Amino acid sequence: MELVTRALAGNRYALARLISLIENDGPDAHAALQAVYPHTGRAHIVGITGAPGTGKSTLVNELAKHWRSRQITVGIVAVDPTSPFSGGALLGDRVRMHDLAGDPGVFIRSMATRGSLGGLARATGDVVKVLDAAGFAVVLVETVGAGQAEVDIARAAHTVVLVEAPGLGDEVQALKAGLLEIADVLVVNKADRPGAAQTALALEMAVGRYAANPGERTEGLWQPPILQTVALNGTGVAEVLEAIERHRLYLQTTGLWAERERARVRAELLNVLQQEALRHILTRIGEQHLHRLIERIVARELDPCSAAYSLLSELLHERGLK
Numbered sequence: 001m002e003l004v005t006r007a008l009a010g011n012r013y014a015l016a017r018l019i020s021l022i023e024n025d026g027p028d029a030h031a032a033l034q035a036v037y038p039h040t041g042r043a044h045i046v047g048i049t050g051a052p053g054t055g056k057s058t059l060v061n062e063l064a065k066h067w068r069s070r071q072i073t074v075g076i077v078a079v080d081p082t083s084p085f086s087g088g089a090l091l092g093d094r095v096r097m098h099d100l101a102g103d104p105g106v107f108i109r110s111m112a113t114r115g116s117l118g119g120l121a122r123a124t125g126d127v128v129k130v131l132d133a134a135g136f137a138v139v140l141v142e143t144v145g146a147g148q149a150e151v152d153i154a155r156a157a158h159t160v161v162l163v164e165a166p167g168l169g170d171e172v173q174a175l176k177a178g179l180l181e182i183a184d185v186l187v188v189n190k191a192d193r194p195g196a197a198q199t200a201l202a203l204e205m206a207v208g209r210y211a212a213n214p215g216e217r218t219e220g221l222w223q224p225p226i227l228q229t230v231a232l233n234g235t236g237v238a239e240v241l242e243a244i245e246r247h248r249l250y251l252q253t254t255g256l257w258a259e260r261e262r263a264r265v266r267a268e269l270l271n272v273l274q275q276e277a278l279r280h281i282l283t284r285i286g287e288q289h290l291h292r293l294i295e296r297i298v299a300r301e302l303d304p305c306s307a308a309y310s311l312l313s314e315l316l317h318e319r320g321l322k
């Protein structure tokens with residue numbers, strides 16, 4: 001595919017078009033991904049997650065600058081489903097990130113929302129693949145740690161950085177959202193604000209609770225470091241970058257890198273399978289038949305579970321449905 005060849009050769013215009021093609025899931029998207037996939041598997045995928053306003057975008061910007069100063073290329077994918085019109089936060093992101101603009105070693109992409117539940121995670125994963133194949137050594141994925149889709153996106157990274165800020169009571173939120181369990185590096189940003197030390201302490205206690213299984217061996221296991229930053233002026237950002245690099249080395253030397261890769265591929269395969277199976281089933285059933293079933297369920301002639309089971313068994317036995 002010519003577009004893929006040009007994009008992977010470093011043509012930024014082709015890269016942007018390729019990403020749009022894949023994001024829009026058009027007829028050529030599958031062929032494009034097929035061509036891209038053999039070139040993937042080299043990038044260090046780093047998820048940056050946390051509540052809105054904690055300073056994720058500012059931190060991403062600073063991290064990218066630090067990597068660039070070491071000649072390491074960086075792809076950035078910003079996922080913000082709370083901002084459907086790419087206004088507000090995302091516009092702000094673009095303005096702030098303008099000091100990275102014009103650098104061929106950086107590519108920034110904002111993800112538009114996509115309808116279905118697994119859709120956004122899938123589209124994000126596909127865009128990450130393109131940046132990986134295009135040779136970006138680090139791919140940063142910024143997500144708002146709110147819903148399950150965002151947690152899934154973060155989980156798909158090799159290294160997950162959880163960003164907190166003082167005075168938001170976020171440590172509780174992160175716990176509720178199931179984010180603390182998947183965090184490899186914990187960052188208390190806005191350390192220039194009062195309460196940063198308390199937030200760090202609260203995080204330490206929360207993390208301690210997970211490790212506090214008496215008798216469990218902890219040596220050789222990764223202990224998520226808790227770091228404080230002022231992303232606004234770059235304070236502490238170098239330490240975050242070091243921690244991310246250390247985590248990569250830890251994954252690689254322990255064999256966990258390959259293990260995470262397998263878990264990631266499994267989750268992705270199941271997600272695609274689920275989406276495609278449903279799409280296939282709905283096409284085979286047809287809108288009319290579905291409508292009739294819904295009417296019968298509404299009339300209490302049939303329950304949803306029995307309807308689904310009988311549909312599936314009809315499909316499996318290849319009997320006509322319409």
Ligand SMILES: Nc1nc2c(ncn2[C@@H]2O[C@H](COP(=O)(O)OP(=O)(O)O)[C@@H](O)[C@H]2O)c(=O)[nH]1
Binds near residue numbers: 051053054092192
């Ligand atoms: N005081 C202070 N403000 C910060 C810091 N980092 C980011 N901000 C501000 O916090 C707001 C939200 O930042 P942003 O990066 O967009 O947060 P995001 O929603 O998590 O991506 C912006 O006004 C930033 O300028 C920091 O370290 N200290």
Ligand SMILES: [Mg+2]
Binds near residue numbers: 056058089093142
């Ligand atoms: Mg942001």
